[in-house]
Amino acid sequence: MLPDNCQMALKEWAITVQAMSQGDQVLLLRKGGIHEEGKDFRVIHKEFLFYPTYLHQKEDLLQPAYQPALHKLVEQPQDESHVTFSHWARADEVLEISDQEKVDDLEPHYIWTTAYAQSKLHWKPMLPLSVMLLRVYNLEQPVTVPYLPEYGGCTSWVEVLTNVNLGNMQPVLDDAEYQRRVDDIKGSLGLTVTAG
Numbered sequence: 001m002l003p004d005n006c007q008m009a010l011k012e013w014a015i016t017v018q019a020m021s022q023g024d025q026v027l028l029l030r031k032g033g034i035h036e037e038g039k040d041f042r043v044i045h046k047e048f049l050f051y052p053t054y055l056h057q058k059e060d061l062l063q064p065a066y067q068p069a070l071h072k073l074v075e076q077p078q079d080e081s082h083v084t085f086s087h088w089a090r091a092d093e094v095l096e097i098s099d100q101e102k103v104d105d106l107e108p109h110y111i112w113t114t115a116y117a118q119s120k121l122h123w124k125p126m127l128p129l130s131v132m133l134l135r136v137y138n139l140e141q142p143v144t145v146p147y148l149p150e151y152g153g154c155t156s157w158v159e160v161l162t163n164v165n166l167g168n169m170q171p172v173l174d175d176a177e178y179q180r181r182v183d184d185i186k187g188s189l190g191l192t193v194t195a196g
Helices: 014-021 064-075 100-105 114-122 175-188
Strands: 005-013 027-030 047-053 082-097 129-146 157-165
Touching: 005 014, 005 082, 014 047, 014 064, 014 082, 014 129, 027 114, 047 157, 082 157, 082 175, 100 114, 129 157, 129 175
Parallel strands: 005 047
Antiparallel strands: 005 157, 027 129, 047 082, 082 129
């Protein structure tokens, strides 16, 4: 059963949110936000809104096929006094990987360059990289809320003060296609895939 509303949001590059909203990607790689409690990223919330961010997105960190989409996104005027939520996600599974070869093996499943994905692995090398497998949903209607200073900074999680009404959400990918993507990702990591 899907929730009716949500107040927790995860910050992610707008270009990545767009890729996930179009079904091009079902995973996120995370290790930490600069100001996380204890400095390490943790999947403390399994369900969240996507909070699109525009800082740090760079063309040379994306695979060439996704660079034109970033150009278009950056050219659109941004209203810095508001935040618009259009997608919600549930982390179905969180896998942990620690070796560079596995990050490289995931390359067909993300929009970033392998060098950028590897940089996430190599930051704080003693900690594993979290691979979040996400089921993404379209909100019935995008919801815009006022931006508050508390939402700023380099944190991953933001508690939105306004209760965001999710409405009748629809999954970006149907069940079969989503499961196929998850199985492909697990196959790339050498994990056993359960037969459906």
